[in-house]
Amino acid sequence: GQQVMQIPQYQHVQEGEDFTTYCNSSTTLSNIQWYKQRPGGHPVFLIQLVKSGEVKKQKRLTFQFGEAKKNSSLHITATQTTDVGTYFCAQTTGRGAGGTSYGKLTFGQGTILTVHP
Amino acid sequence: KAGVTQTPRYLIKTRGQQVTLSCSPISGHRSVSWYQQTPGQGLQFLFEYFSETQRNKGNFPGRFSGRQFSNSRSEMNVSTLELGDSALYLCASSQRLAGSSYEQYFGPGTRLTVT
Numbered sequence: 001g002q003q004v005m006q007i008p009q010y011q012h013v014q015e016g017e018d019f020t021t022y023c024n025s026s027t028t029l030s031n032i033q034w035y036k037q038r039p040g041g042h043p044v045f046l047i048q049l050v051k052s053g054e055v056k057k058q059k060r061l062t063f064q065f066g067e068a069k070k071n072s073s074l075h076i077t078a079t080q081t082t083d084v085g086t087y088f089c090a091q092t093t094g095r096g097a098g099g100t101s102y103g104k105l106t107f108g109q110g111t112i113l114t115v116h117p
Numbered sequence: 118k119a120g121v122t123q124t125p126r127y128l129i130k131t132r133g134q135q136v137t138l139s140c141s142p143i144s145g146h147r148s149v150s151w152y153q154q155t156p157g158q159g160l161q162f163l164f165e166y167f168s169e170t171q172r173n174k175g176n177f178p179g180r181f182s183g184r185q186f187s188n189s190r191s192e193m194n195v196s197t198l199e200l201g202d203s204a205l206y207l208c209a210s211s212q213r214l215a216g217s218s219y220e221q222y223f224g225p226g227t228r229l230t231v232t
Contacts, residue, residue, distance in 0.1 A: 033220070042207055043160070045220040088160065103148040103165035103211055104173040105221065110159060 004029075004091055006108030014116050019076040021111035023089035031092060032072045033105065034063060038085040046074075079115045086110040118143055121224035123208050129230045135196040138227045142189050142210030148172075149191040150221065151183060154205040163206075166191055195229075203231045 004023045013019050023032065031050045035043040047056055049065035049072060056063045062075045076083055090105040122141045130136050142149050150173075151163040162175040166185035183193040189210070195202055205228050209221040 042223040042226050043209075045222065048220065090160075093162075103150045103167060103209075103221075104162050104175075105150070105152075105160075106162065107160040 003106060004032075004089055004108040006089055006111060008111055009109060010112050010114070012114045012116065013079050015081060016078050019079050019083070019113055020073055021087050021089075021113075022071065022073045023108050024071045025091065026070070028069045029065075029072075029091050030069075032065060033090045033092070034072075034074050035088045035090060035107075036085050037088065037110075041085075043088060076113075079113070081115050081117055084113060084115050086112045118145075121208055121210050121222050123206075123224040123227050125227060126225065127228045127230075129232065130198050131232050132198055132200060134198050135194065136198060136229060137192055137194045138206055138208075138229075140191045140193075140208030140210075140224060142191070142208075143212075143222055146210035146212045146222075147189055148211045149185055149189060150209045150211070151191070151193050152207045152209065153177075154207060154226070155203075160207070163193065198231045200231050203229060205229075 004025045006023045011019055031048055033048045034046040036046055037043045047063050052069050053067045054065040060077045064073045072089055074087055088110045089108040093104050093106045124139045148167045150165040152160050153163055154160045163177055164171055164183050165173040169185045180196045185191045205226045207226045208224045211221040
């Protein structure tokens with residue numbers, strides 16, 4: 001079935017270093033979403049990318065959607081200890097009356113980020 | 118607005134028992150989805166309900182079921198519990214925003230331990 005492969009599984013960085021996680025799909029994605037889950041917490045929506053080649057920024061976070069809409073990346077500049085957590089990409093794979101149902105997400109395996117002070 | 122709430126937050130059951138988990142979505146959200154999260158399998162979709170109808174279903178056995186009420190609150194039930202059902206069960210509610218903008222809001226989850 002449809003799935004997104006996410007790498008790396010783990011990433012350890014020193015505070016101040018940059019961090020990037022990648023999601024790759026063998027099929028074209030209609031859109032991709034990114035979530036962050038803090039240790040002991042629940043996933044929190046970060047962003048949705050829809051357009052080919054789209055780039056969005058949120059402070060130190062930069063999200064990209066590939067030109068072919070088969071890959072995406074999340075880059076964090078100058079990590080801080082507050083960035084610790086697991087970052088997931090997810091694609092919508094559900095179907096409802098009239099088209100896509102956004103209520104069904106297929107998640108990547110996640111990248112666990114550890115930031116050493 | 119209040120966020121997504123789930124009850125109970127923690128639950129311990131024994132094999133063979135059944136369990137019912139509850140989720141109250143954000144006011145106005147009509148779609149409620151359920152996910153199972155385990156260290157080995159990650160986040161896996163269970164099912165989605167929209168206006169009291171199951172709209173999508175994941176690849177889980179029939180022991181997993183759910184329903185949605187007219188006020189959009191949802192319950193999921195797991196019968197004949199197995200050790201492998203130990204997991205964090207997350208509920209998410211969602212609503213389409215303007216254009217193609219969309220996001221899901223997750224609740225804090227119910228941590229189920231089967232012994």
